Amino acid sequence: MFRYIDCADYGSEFCPCSLAERGECIICSQLKNQKFCDCLNWKGTCVYQEFIWNNEKSKKSREYRKFRIVEKRYLREDLILLKIKVNQGLARELCNIGAFVFLKPERDIEAYSTPISIMESDIINNIITVVFKIEGVKTKALKECDKEIMVKGPYWNGIQGKKYIEDLKNKSCLIIGRGVALAPAVLAAKKMINNKNNVYVVLDRGRSEEHFTESYFKSYGCVVKPTKICNMNKYILDDTRELLQHLLKKWNYEVVLSAGNDDFHRLILNYIHNLDPYIKFATVNNSTMCCGEGVCGSCQLRGKNNEIIKTCKQQFNPLEVFGEELNSK
Amino acid sequence: MKVIVIGGGWAGCAAALQAKKSGADVMLLERTDMLLGLGNVGGIMRNNGRFTAAEELIDLGAGDLIDITDRCSRHKNIDFPGHKHASLYDVTKVEPEVRRYLHNKGIEIVLQARVVDVDMENKSIKGIYLHDGTLVDGDVFVETTGSTGPMGNCLRYGKGCSMCILRCPSFGPRISISQRAGVEDQLGMKGDDSFGAMSGSCKLNKDSLSEEIRDILNRDGVFVTSIPPEDVNMDKLNIKVCQQYALKEFAENIILLDTGHAKLMTSYYPLEKLRKIPGFENARYEDPYSGGKSNSIRYLSVAPRDNALKVDGIDNLLCGGEKSGLFVGHTEAITTGTLAGFNAVRIGIGLRPVELPVSLAVGDIINYEKEMRKTPEGLKNRYTFAGANYFARMKDLGLYTTNISEIKERVKNLNLTDFFNEKLI
């Protein structure tokens, strides 16, 4: 069976990581307790080669650095937009589909690390824009940051099924989402538009007059259609069903990017998959993350063959994880 | 009935051609942008027992590719230490010729198509997946992916990637298809009990050698000069794949053969040492690019198989070339590839696959390798008509001859003249 498998860090300056050093590399068999090549996905560099040439040690992993907050804006009483001035290298590395960082206040311990997606990365002025929703203890702590904030990154696995979006050229994509999960879809939309794709956004404004992503999507040239999508993630509203059927027929989408929580993914993905089994899916990554390095296991998920997937680093095909038909088999 | 051949080296080309000649629809998948694999950096044909095998193939009706290598030969009937009556094909001519020939026969050749996985149903393969996830269906499959590399193996068992003709960084690594189908690979060993073995020759750019050497090569096909005594390295003979060239003469001398490039009969040779030798002052490598440092590692992926070349445990997978045994050579790859292609068609139409008779060298080598591979000693040997233990066996058994009419007679007495030219479908 063809395995959609990838590691978001493979081939980057962080590869090989400490997983490789301990014989747990996601891709390379030589670095997973075997003595022979049987790599699961080739992307142009040999992890084993990099490891040996690095004196059989992993590369240095990411560390927190302090950066200045240049703008803090309340979009709603529980929704905060931050613009952070980072350095050139980080801004550039974060200008990629699925990019995210861990944020925390300086005085707090590592346990306060909060994964937050990059909505925009301005690589001229080196400013990243994030939006976060106040939920519990960690995001309340972030709310306290006014002048400075600790940033750890870059991380790239914020979207699953990333390859489908990255490979898209001169085609069309539907983004469907609601809430703060739409933030990473903004950067993804910009990249897709750069690759001459048509991008259509169906979004749910929720309690807001206007969703904070709308102006971004429009400025890139996406068609934006605000609508109430579903009820409590239980069922898709009739009008939306009709809208989706109409759009699917008209635009012949290659990929659908679902930007909501996991129940939302399940609902949307299965509905659309039943209408058109050839559409590929990408989903915003909602795992609970702690280390981001494939070590702690808090982001762990079981794949369809019961294999462990460390979702902070590892890519999966969303259809295999959220698809009902496949899961019930 | 569709036969899918995976890997377009000499073995894969021979398998595709034979399956086509026997009447199947054939698709040949190759991960790089060229056919012939290691055949692009070889060239030596018809040396020692390979002469007999080449003639047997011709009489059996499987001489198409031999005709091409004969036609593309720069030199015929030359001798060099330990080897007699060799032909040297021109590596710059042979690949396009083969590609056109297969194309004209109606074989669908797909380049830059790396196979990465299989779709199984019980014990048979339904289809294979390409690197981009495309599923290709077929009835019978032939694996001829060779045994070389990829990078991690060349690093663990050799001295790292030396940038050989297989160009893994550009086209992605070899994948063992039989292993993906659940059949574990067997591994060849070196003299020192470690696994794999290093390719035994490299190529120098001919234009980088002195005019005198070039003239000799163009005229005679061979150039021999002695290595400065302080640079002789006997240990290298031990790590070498090509036991037919693991002779003292090859450690003490620089032996060049003219295959379009100047084929240097040693695994690798440090450039600064090489340039000390008169006439080599400007020498540079053509293959592998880092021939001053290292060469590719081979024989880390051999499938268990029967003498009809069907892979054990899978109903519709055959194998040929280095994948099918610890064989060295183009002639050996063409021999095994041809039989695998033929039996692919037989299996596809529900007939029992056949073996080649052991009274011919082409049949005996397949049987002998399988027997020998069962023993630790056998795993250290390599099997080629051109030398070492198998050539000695050919002579012992009276299989070796350069008498063309005698070979014709042998094949005729077996009632096998033109056997491979008959259509099955």
Ligand SMILES: Cc1cc2nc3c(=O)[nH]c(=O)nc-3n(C[C@H](O)[C@H](O)[C@H](O)COP(=O)(O)OP(=O)(O)OC[C@H]3O[C@@H](n4cnc5c(N)ncnc54)[C@H](O)[C@@H]3O)c2cc1C
């Ligand atoms: C890759 C990624 C990108 C994200 N991007 C954004 C973003 O751009 N904006 C935004 O508002 N939120 C984002 N989140 C979610 C955000 O990290 C959580 O809302 C935050 O961690 C909640 O922590 P808390 O202590 O404030 O709330 P809690 O009360 O602890 O939890 C509230 C909710 O957040 C989830 N959560 C708790 N801890 C974590 C954790 N360590 N990692 C992930 N989820 C957790 C819980 O499952 C729960 O559903 C992202 C999450 C991930 C994995």
Ligand SMILES: Cc1cc2nc3c(=O)[nH]c(=O)nc-3n(C[C@H](O)[C@H](O)[C@H](O)COP(=O)(O)OP(=O)(O)OC[C@H]3O[C@@H](n4cnc5c(N)ncnc54)[C@H](O)[C@@H]3O)c2cc1C
């Ligand atoms: C430097 C050198 C010089 C040599 N010189 C001579 C000589 O002079 N005379 C001689 O007789 N022999 C020579 N040999 C040995 C001879 O070349 C080989 O034994 C023989 O050609 C092997 O053929 P093969 O088809 O089995 O394998 P290969 O030639 O290795 O072919 C395998 C093919 O499969 C492809 N492949 C692998 N994996 C995949 C995949 N997953 N999907 C698609 N395609 C795939 C590869 O790209 C390759 O083209 C030499 C070998 C070397 C390395």
Ligand code: FES
């Ligand atoms: S977040 Fe620690 S393993 Fe993924």
